[in-house]
Amino acid sequence: MTEPDHACEVLVVGGGPSGAAAAYWLAKRGHSVTIVEKNSFPRDKTCGDALTPRGVKQLVDMGLSTTLTTFHQVNGLRLVASGRELELPWPSHAIYPDHGFVVRRNELDGIVAANAVAAGATLIQGCEALTPIVERGFVRGAMVQPEGGEPYELHAKYVVVADGADSRFGRSLGTFRTRDWPFGTAIRAYWESPRHNEVLIESVLDVKDRKGNVLPGYGWIFPVGDGTVNVGVGLLSTFRDFKSVNPAHLLESHAQSIAERWQISPDQALCDPASGRIPMGGSIGPIAGPTYLVVGDAAGSVNPFNGEGIDYAYETARMAADVLHEALSSHDASVLQRYPRLLDDEFGQYFKMARLFARIIGRPALMRELTRAGMHNRSLMEWALRIMSNLLRPDEMGPAEIAYKAIDKIVRLAPNA
Numbered sequence: 001m002t003e004p005d006h007a008c009e010v011l012v013v014g015g016g017p018s019g020a021a022a023a024y025w026l027a028k029r030g031h032s033v034t035i036v037e038k039n040s041f042p043r044d045k046t047c048g049d050a051l052t053p054r055g056v057k058q059l060v061d062m063g064l065s066t067t068l069t070t071f072h073q074v075n076g077l078r079l080v081a082s083g084r085e086l087e088l089p090w091p092s093h094a095i096y097p098d099h100g101f102v103v104r105r106n107e108l109d110g111i112v113a114a115n116a117v118a119a120g121a122t123l124i125q126g127c128e129a130l131t132p133i134v135e136r137g138f139v140r141g142a143m144v145q146p147e148g149g150e151p152y153e154l155h156a157k158y159v160v161v162a163d164g165a166d167s168r169f170g171r172s173l174g175t176f177r178t179r180d181w182p183f184g185t186a187i188r189a190y191w192e193s194p195r196h197n198e199v200l201i202e203s204v205l206d207v208k209d210r211k212g213n214v215l216p217g218y219g220w221i222f223p224v225g226d227g228t229v230n231v232g233v234g235l236l237s238t239f240r241d242f243k244s245v246n247p248a249h250l251l252e253s254h255a256q257s258i259a260e261r262w263q264i265s266p267d268q269a270l271c272d273p274a275s276g277r278i279p280m281g282g283s284i285g286p287i288a289g290p291t292y293l294v295v296g297d298a299a300g301s302v303n304p305f306n307g308e309g310i311d312y313a314y315e316t317a318r319m320a321a322d323v324l325h326e327a328l329s330s331h332d333a334s335v336l337q338r339y340p341r342l343l344d345d346e347f348g349q350y351f352k353m354a355r356l357f358a359r360i361i362g363r364p365a366l367m368r369e370l371t372r373a374g375m376h377n378r379s380l381m382e383w384a385l386r387i388m389s390n391l392l393r394p395d396e397m398g399p400a401e402i403a404y405k406a407i408d409k410i411v412r413l414a415p416n417a
């Protein structure tokens with residue numbers, strides 16, 4: 001059965017950051033776009049809830065600057081390791097703001113989806129995209145099923161695949177992860193803390209397992225500003241013993257180790273810990289088919305330097321919307337094939353460097369040495385933060401840009417891994 005009211009130019013599968021942003025930019029340009037989201041907002045998404053300056057810019061561009069003032073603003077990062085602390089402001093930049101936010105995803109994602117609706121998109125919540133509709137080899141929509149209802153066909157000229165890290169819909173179209181590239185796993189829970197209103201997010205670089213061994217990854221404490229802090233640990237697959245680490249135990253020992261400073265009761269988390277896999281570094285493809293594009297986590301668009309994915313979800317979605325707008329306006333589907341090139345130009349080399357970095361710090365001894373050296377050298381950490389949060393200035397040559405350029409030359413010669 002087809003529901004004619006729901007036939008549209010672009011169907012977006014998934015209403016998280018990438019799906020909502022794609023729908024916003026398409027609707028803004030007057031296209032008929034429908035999002036199907038299998039959950040109903042407000043819906044939770046396991047996350048650290050941290051928005052970096054890059055992500056903030058995307059939200060401002062989507063017209064959400066007034067809403068941002070209601071979120072908890074953070075002005076920089078505190079690094080903790082080797083018994084030392086370093087407080088660093090977000091690097092200054094001509095395009096990106098000098099602050100980020102911490103906001104729970106059950107709040108943020110509903111707001112961004114509602115913003116897409118305000119721009120003219122249709123949002124069908126509690127409705128899962130089951131399988132693609134394929135006509136003469138071209139994807140033309142999806143069989144969708146509302147919760148407790150009958151499946152029906154939702155037809156579209158083009159489809160945006162924005163169904164997140166697991167991306168069952170994407171995989172049914174043939175996307176796959178490059179298995180020998182790094183990925184991450186992370187776990188988080190919330191605790192009450194009197195320090196919930198702090199204006200710095202915190203990263204602990206020498207996160208240890210129960211036996212006191214330092215592991216490659218980082219622990220975080222992100223103050224939410226609502227009486228709680230989001231506490232979590234992220235780990236990289238490049239670590240030899242990755243599979244034998246129990247993330248719940250890791251979070252437990254991280255919470256113990258920060259309990260005194262953050263005044264939390266480690267055994268009194270406000271919820272069960274939740275974990276998730278993080279595909280990263282553009283490790284998933286192909287990201288363009290003749291009539292569909294893949295965005296956000298479904299495309300592995302997460303920064304391997306820090307596990308940040310919300311911004312890359314917004315940015316890849318915006319690029320996909322630009323390409324689809326052009327295809328719809330020119331009645332030329334071949335335009336979609338420009339999308340992988342656009343992504344590669346923007347993030348390809350940067351992600352390659354970040355994947356190599358993930359390999360280097362996969363060796364605990366190296367990670368330990370790098371951390372120790374960095375924690376004794378403030379300016380080194382300042383430029384490392386600029387590189388790792390992707391806030392390099394195209395028109396200025398500071399130490400970070402010079403270092404990046406030098407490393408970039410070497411990375412270009414390195415094999416893709």
Ligand SMILES: Cc1cc2nc3c(=O)[nH]c(=O)nc-3n(C[C@H](O)[C@H](O)[C@H](O)COP(=O)(O)OP(=O)(O)OC[C@H]3O[C@@H](n4cnc5c(N)ncnc54)[C@H](O)[C@@H]3O)c2cc1C
Nearest residue numbers: 014016017018038047048050129164186276296297309310
């Ligand atoms: C523990 C953890 C901590 C993290 N911390 C941070 C952080 O602090 N900052 C940061 O920037 N990033 C962080 N990330 C990464 C970030 O959460 C993701 O990169 C981001 O959510 C990607 O957005 P997305 O829209 O691509 O996918 P998602 O946010 O996963 O959205 C996908 C949506 O699609 C829906 N969906 C799935 N399948 C279907 C279907 N078949 N039909 C209809 N709907 C469907 C889902 O319900 C979901 O709403 C973290 C990840 C984890 C696991």
